[in-house]
Amino acid sequence: MDLKYQAWQGKYLDLLGTQTDILEFSHTTVSPTYKNRAKIVYNGENLKVYVLSKEDIVVSKLCSYAEKDKKDIDILMKTINKQELLEIIKEVKNDINSRVPKIKEQFLQNLEILIKEYSLILE
Numbered sequence: 001m002d003l004k005y006q007a008w009q010g011k012y013l014d015l016l017g018t019q020t021d022i023l024e025f026s027h028t029t030v031s032p033t034y035k036n037r038a039k040i041v042y043n044g045e046n047l048k049v050y051v052l053s054k055e056d057i058v059v060s061k062l063c064s065y066a067e068k069d070k071k072d073i074d075i076l077m078k079t080i081n082k083q084e085l086l087e088i089i090k091e092v093k094n095d096i097n098s099r100v101p102k103i104k105e106q107f108l109q110n111l112e113i114l115i116k117e118y119s120l121i122l123e
Contacts, residue, residue: 033088037053
């Protein structure tokens, strides 16, 4: 994710044979502090590639929460740090008003499902 790019610019990356999905921050449920937890998976001369933490991936999937997202979440929930997940959820809840209104609605609705499904306690 590179917040400096527009989604249409991802098409240029596709020409290079990469699979990418560049999202605008306002259209996601990624925490504002995701960079603190992201890991570098490639560090080249002109390019750095990061991957989100497992906890950030779970929260990001609450935006759409499609069947494939639910399956991914189920796998990730087995090995994540639940306390960190809850902290990230709080960060997104505190920042959700800066997102597209539909994203806010979807996030809050899907968050309720996640909390019940995995018996999470959000303070």
